[in-house]
Amino acid sequence: MTRMPRWADVALIPLLNLVIAFAISGLVILAIGENPWAALKIMVTGALGSSYGWGYTLYYTTSFIFTGLAVAIASHAGLFNIGGEGQATLGGLGVALICLSLPWPHWSLALLAASLGAAAFGAAWAAIPAWLQAKRGSHIVITTIMFNFIALSLLNYLLGNVMRPARSMDPASARFPEGATLPTLNDMAAGLGFVWGKNTPANISLFIALLCCLAVWALIWKTRLGFQIRAFGKSEPAAVYAGINPVRITMYAMLISGGLAGLMAVNNVMGEAERLVLNAVEGAGFIGIAVALMGRNHPFGVLLAALLFGFLYQGGGELALWTTIPRELITVIQALVILFTGALDNMVRAPVERLFARRGAR
Amino acid sequence: MSLMTHFLGAAGVLALTTGAALADPAIIFDLGGKFDKSFNEAAFNGAKRWADETGGSFKELEMQSEAQREQALRRLAEAGSNPIVMTGFAFGDVLNTVAPDYPDTKFAIIDMVVEQPNVKSVVFTEEQGSYLVGMLAAMASETGTVGFIGGMDIPLIRKFACGYVQGVKAVNPDATVIQNMTGTTPAAWNDPVKGSELAISQKSQGADVIYAAAGGTGLGVLQAAADQGILSIGVDSNQNHLFPGKVLTSMVKRVDNSVYEAFIDGDALEPGITVMDLASEGVGYALDENNEALITAEMKAAVDDATAKIASGEIAVHDYMADNTCPVE
Incomplete structure (x- = not known):
């Protein structure tokens, strides 16, 4: 059978999946007595129709790029890291500890230190399941998901008992010092002399996320380690036969993966909340799985998929805030997109492949 | 211009x-x-x-x-x-x-x-309302063991728990209070299945009155307690009507x-x-036709007496938030 052209694989199939997901979402909205066309319009204008909408869309996108890349790189090594949630939680802890430890003189220093801290804490949290997988053969899916719960319990304890300011009802850390405030895209636009996205949380960490996309691309396709990771992911026995150390690759892939997930905290903890709250990650670690799936584990694909999910989050948020469509339905729409782009991918892929095969044969 | x-x-x-x-x-x-x-x-x-x-x-x-x-x-x-x-x-x-x-x-x-x-x-002042229902729990308990099920282990819920335990101990200093939290994620506020499991587990440890301060999770606690033939205590809204005759009382917090x-x-x-607070009826315990058979005249007298004493300052209910500790366990 002739293979599909590449453009169909990377663009046509995700697009078809998306159209089906939106069509079914439209039916669901119709079924609860709302106008799907109006709903779509609110989502699009709310998320992409103004610099305000973009400011939120890009904020969510930034988080999803980090967690999407985290899942993607582990995937290349044949490892399914579903611990992004826990690793990002620990990353938040790293950011908070560093931001609160010093009266930072300038945000750039704080950003550098916090990024290193976030990556180190995230990587450390991924290291334990990675080591258990590499040395003991404990399945990484099981251990990483269990580590999510351990991370949340740890955070719950620390925020409730150790890091909470005295007499505060809120289980959250103190606010970070002024010097640790990251410039938002709004501040940066103001520096250039125009108004963009006032009061929105998108911040400089978006550029870190974009740099990470580039770095992951270079790592996977341009370095020896990347080649080893891919070889290991395709076939472990073949990789071992070629002299690749499986323990080393498992550890490296998971450390990088955990570090990327941890880096997400620079966006949400340092850039947005400016303090550590209990519910900081809010499922972005899991969204990362869908993002990586949809992006075909390619950094550019991850970027586009993250943008899509950023749009769904912000657009969905607008729907929930300003219409009578209940917020549970937004989750349904997001779930349908994940279902069609991830789990039911082959449903669309097989007929399209056949179509191309027939055309190729002709 | x-x-x-x-x-x-x-x-x-x-x-x-x-x-x-x-x-x-x-x-x-x-x-x-x-x-x-x-x-x-x-x-x-x-x-x-x-x-x-x-x-x-x-x-x-x-x-x-x-x-x-x-x-x-x-x-x-x-x-x-x-x-x-x-x-x-x-x-x-x-x-x-x-x-x-x-x-x-x-x-x-x-x-x-x-x-x-x-x-x-x-x-x-959740600690005052919780103190009153704690007294009622201790008086209604036959085993001398009562339970507390919270949503997440956050300061607010510790405030509820601390007031409750103080009320229990005020009536029966030897009473045992079993405390459990439902979870560590926000899902813990809406997990009635886990609430039921915790209630059944507390019953097997001897608890015969269980106070739930866990949002939607509490419905599972109330349900399990009713099924198991023990008593429960509702929270925030008056939940006595959910299982008439099975809910001892509710700690009402008049958010409405x-x-x-x-x-x-x-x-x-x-x-x-x-x-x-109690004086302004912001918190209190619920007494209506659904639980009047469960609250005896002497129980009511004891709680009303305590209410007056708390309002006058004669009984000081310790607020967990004051120093992040609870004098009783």
Whole structure:
């Protein structure tokens, strides 16, 4: 059978999946007595129709790029890291500890230190399941998901008992010092002399996320380690036969993966909340799985998929805030997109492949 | 020209103030959602009561993510809603930064103190209400062991637990109180299945009265207790009617009243800290036709006596928040 052209694989199939997901979402909205066309319009204008909408869309996108890349790189090594949630939680802890430890003189220093801290804490949290997988053969899916719960319990304890300011009802850390405030895209636009996205949380960490996309691309396709990771992911026995150390690759892939997930905290903890709250990650670690799936584990694909999910989050948020469509339905729409782009991918892929095969044969 | 600008400016201000005076109030529910059968729903009921009585309309928002807190507050303030009421301590930090930007808008926050000139902070003395239901639990218990099931291990829930244990020990110093928390994620506030499991587990350890302070999870606790033939205690709203004769009482926290009052006050909302305690009937225990058979005359006398003594200061119920410790376990 002739293979599909590449453009169909990377663009046509995700697009078809998306159209089906939106069509079914439209039916669901119709079924609860709302106008799907109006709903779509609110989502699009709310998320992409103004610099305000973009400011939120890009904020969510930034988080999803980090967690999407985290899942993607582990995937290349044949490892399914579903611990992004826990690793990002620990990353938040790293950011908070560093931001609160010093009266930072300038945000750039704080950003550098916090990024290193976030990556180190995230990587450390991924290291334990990675080591258990590499040395003991404990399945990484099981251990990483269990580590999510351990991370949340740890955070719950620390925020409730150790890091909470005295007499505060809120289980959250103190606010970070002024010097640790990251410039938002709004501040940066103001520096250039125009108004963009006032009061929105998108911040400089978006550029870190974009740099990470580039770095992951270079790592996977341009370095020896990347080649080893891919070889290991395709076939472990073949990789071992070629002299690749499986323990080393498992550890490296998971450390990088955990570090990327941890880096997400620079966006949400340092850039947005400016303090550590209990519910900081809010499922972005899991969204990362869908993002990586949809992006075909390619950094550019991850970027586009993250943008899509950023749009769904912000657009969905607008729907929930300003219409009578209940917020549970937004989750349904997001779930349908994940279902069609991830789990039911082959449903669309097989007929399209056949179509191309027939055309190729002709 | 400058005179013209001045006039236009004045007209603009006038339009804004009249707009504010006629504005609808708004309420923002915390992430638990407005139909949690407990805290947020009580707030919703207060808003609804206001709408039914006055014929007015109000805006309501349910949030989906942490980043939306500021978004929702700013958008409502800019749309001219006044006053804006929000349920839950999690809004505190955000409100502290948003409130100064909208000096003409009044805000009310429940369960948290925010010191801004246009914010009314409503806090409840949950430890006093919990103390009373703790006394009732100890008096109703035959085994000398009672239970407490919280949602998440956060300061607010420890405040409930600490008051409860003090009440239990005041009646029976030898009583055992089993304490469990449901989980470590926000899902813990809406997990009735886990609530049932915890209630059954506590029963097997001898507990025969269980107090649930866990939002929607508490429904599972009440259900399991009714099925197992032991007693339960509801929270926030009066939940006695859910399982008549099986729910010993409910620790009511009149969130509905505070929302209702804030809406009635409208633009005249008085900033400052309002403490809703036993004396002002902000907290208390529920007694109605569903549980009157369970509360004997002497139980009622003992609790009413304690109520008077707490109000007069003769009994001081320790507040966990005062020093982050609880004198009794």
